[in-house]
Amino acid sequence: MSDNNRILLFTVGMTFTVALVLGVLFFGLKDAHAKNEAVFNKRAILAAVGNYLPTPVDELSDDQVQEIFEKNVTSTVYLANGETVEGVDAANVKMAKEKKKAEEKRQYPLYTYNNGKEDFYILSVYGNGLWDAIWGNVALKSDGATIAGASFDHKGETPGLGAEIKDNKKWSSQFADKRIYDEDGNFTSVLVRKGGAKDPVYEVDGISGATVTANGVSEMLKTGIAKYSDVLEKIQAKSSKGSGKVGMLLN
Amino acid sequence: MAEATATQEAVQVKPKSEPLFGKKERALITDPLLDNNPITIQVLGICSALAVTTLVVPSVVMSIAVVAVIAFSSLFTSLLRNSIPKQIRLIVQLVIIAFLVTVVELVLKWLAFPVYKQLSVFIGLIITNCIVMGRLEAFAMANKPWRSLMDGIGNGLGYGAILILVAVIREFFGKGTLFAGSSLAMNFIGPGEEYMLNTAATAGIGSYFSWYANNNLMVLPAAAMFIIGIMIWIQRSYNPKLVDIS
Numbered sequence: 001m002s003d004n005n006r007i008l009l010f011t012v013g014m015t016f017t018v019a020l021v022l023g024v025l026f027f028g029l030k031d032a033h034a035k036n037e038a039v040f041n042k043r044a045i046l047a048a049v050g051n052y053l054p055t056p057v058d059e060l061s062d063d064q065v066q067e068i069f070e071k072n073v074t075s076t077v078y079l080a081n082g083e084t085v086e087g088v089d090a091a092n093v094k095m096a097k098e099k100k101k102a103e104e105k106r107q108y109p110l111y112t113y114n115n116g117k118e119d120f121y122i123l124s125v126y127g128n129g130l131w132d133a134i135w136g137n138v139a140l141k142s143d144g145a146t147i148a149g150a151s152f153d154h155k156g157e158t159p160g161l162g163a164e165i166k167d168n169k170k171w172s173s174q175f176a177d178k179r180i181y182d183e184d185g186n187f188t189s190v191l192v193r194k195g196g197a198k199d200p201v202y203e204v205d206g207i208s209g210a211t212v213t214a215n216g217v218s219e220m221l222k223t224g225i226a227k228y229s230d231v232l233e234k235i236q237a238k239s240s241k242g243s244g245k246v247g248m249l250l251n
Numbered sequence: 252m253a254e255a256t257a258t259q260e261a262v263q264v265k266p267k268s269e270p271l272f273g274k275k276e277r278a279l280i281t282d283p284l285l286d287n288n289p290i291t292i293q294v295l296g297i298c299s300a301l302a303v304t305t306l307v308v309p310s311v312v313m314s315i316a317v318v319a320v321i322a323f324s325s326l327f328t329s330l331l332r333n334s335i336p337k338q339i340r341l342i343v344q345l346v347i348i349a350f351l352v353t354v355v356e357l358v359l360k361w362l363a364f365p366v367y368k369q370l371s372v373f374i375g376l377i378i379t380n381c382i383v384m385g386r387l388e389a390f391a392m393a394n395k396p397w398r399s400l401m402d403g404i405g406n407g408l409g410y411g412a413i414l415i416l417v418a419v420i421r422e423f424f425g426k427g428t429l430f431a432g433s434s435l436a437m438n439f440i441g442p443g444e445e446y447m448l449n450t451a452a453t454a455g456i457g458s459y460f461s462w463y464a465n466n467n468l469m470v471l472p473a474a475a476m477f478i479i480g481i482m483i484w485i486q487r488s489y490n491p492k493l494v495d496i497s
Contacts, residue, residue, distance in 0.1 A: 003336070003338075006336055007336045007338060007339055010334065010335070010336055010339070010343075011339065014343060014346060015346075018346060018350045021350070021354075022350065022353055022354070022357075025354065025357050026357060029357055029358075029360070029361045032361045033357075033360050033361060036360065036361070036364035037364070039364075040364055040365065040368065153368075156372055158305070158470075160305035160306055160421075160422075160425060160426060160470035161305075161470055161471075167306075167431070208467055209467045209470060209471070
């Protein structure tokens with residue numbers, strides 16, 4: 001056999017074998033991957049309301065996460081103008097893909113978690129860090145203006161620096177009980193302040209060495225939560241109509 | 252008749268000359284740990300050593316992944332070494348490496364999804380790790396499968412040892428923790444189980460270190476360069492034979 005034919009035969013054989021093995025492996029594991037991914041995303045959503053879960057989110061098993069989602073979580077999909085989108089599963093709304101659409105067509109998922117006493121509204125936000133995309137889930141209390149908790153994730157931030165937004169639970173726990181609306185009802189968002197928060201209600205500490213990522217989080221919250229403003233106004237109206245007024249007086 | 256004795260001899264000699272863990276095989280594993288370390292002596296695989304070593308846990312996972320890839324790619328390359336056409340051997344080696352890295356990625360995604368998420372970029376970059384291809388070209392193409400496997404494991408471990416050592420130094424001095432993000436997490440600065448931003452300690456082992464402020468240089472890639480540089484320096488002054496006079 002000539003040299004060229006041997007090379008050709010080897011290449012074709014190698015390509016075929018590698019493609020076959022990888023293909024079988026990929027399709028064989030596809031379901032397991034999809035399930036892992038779904039549980040991972042659900043866990044991230046639940047992490048935002050971590051303070052109000054019966055057990056800490058890290059200690060929940062995969063099955064428990066699924067169970068909580070079935071029993072206590074409902075979801076809706078909105079457009080930025082506040083209209084509800086029918087027939088779309090919130091779990092299938094990928095913020096990265098939405099960002100590529102025209103602004104008025106973007107869909108925003110809203111999850112409602114009920115722990116038996118109170119409703120929590122979990123918003124999805126998406127923005128840019130230093131190297132790549134960052135995203136997160138922000139949970140609001142039933143008044144629609146106070147943060148109950150937040151969880152963040154990133155695609156490629158530096159471990160130990162920007163990646164702290166995800167890894168350092170102490171940092172993300174700062175968001176609890178911050179407010180995103182001022183007393184007059186204007187949207188203010190929460191600022192991540194380099195060198196430390198100067199305001200106890202509307203600011204949180206930055207991360208030293210990760211100023212760009214921290215600024216990205218500020219920007220993401222500001223633009224991301226604003227997309228839900230119509231929905232949040234409805235929620236706020238609902239809560240002040242109900243028991244909210246008494247609650248506000250007590251506060 | 253002469254032929255028959257020759258085969259008999261060969262059969263008798265064979266187990267003697269190639270025991271499973273003879274001196275040479277052991278040397279294949281132990282040499283890369285110290286005197287022929289892929290990072291500190293051959294200075295290969297530096298890029299990933301700078302990138303993943305801010306925390307210990309990702310470094311450990313990365314080390315395991317690299318050991319698996321380098322060991323099996325050595326084995327496969329060695330098994331195929333006589334049939335790989337010379338002209339395309341580098342491409343074939345790359346395909347074997349890329350194949351194994353994809354397998355590692357799929358398996359991680361299946362069994363350890365959070366770790367996969369944490370490392371995804373770096374796992375892909377194993378393909379470009381010079382150590383892997385260096386060992387295939389330098390060793391596996393010319394040696395038998397068993398020895399190639401040993402050589403692969405040895406070099407993977409040598410890489411992993413340095414990676415974890417650097418990560419321990421960087422995480423300890425940079426963040427005051429060890430194994431952060433796992434169930435073994437240790438926090439040396441400040442109270443509580445998780446690591447935290449401030450260093451003001453009030454109780455426990457943290458109070459002995461409360462004077463220490465986290466060294467932010469340590470979490471930057473430059474720190475890994477300094478640490479590896481110092482390791483190279485120490486190792487070569489300890490063993491002058493390693494100094495490259497040329």
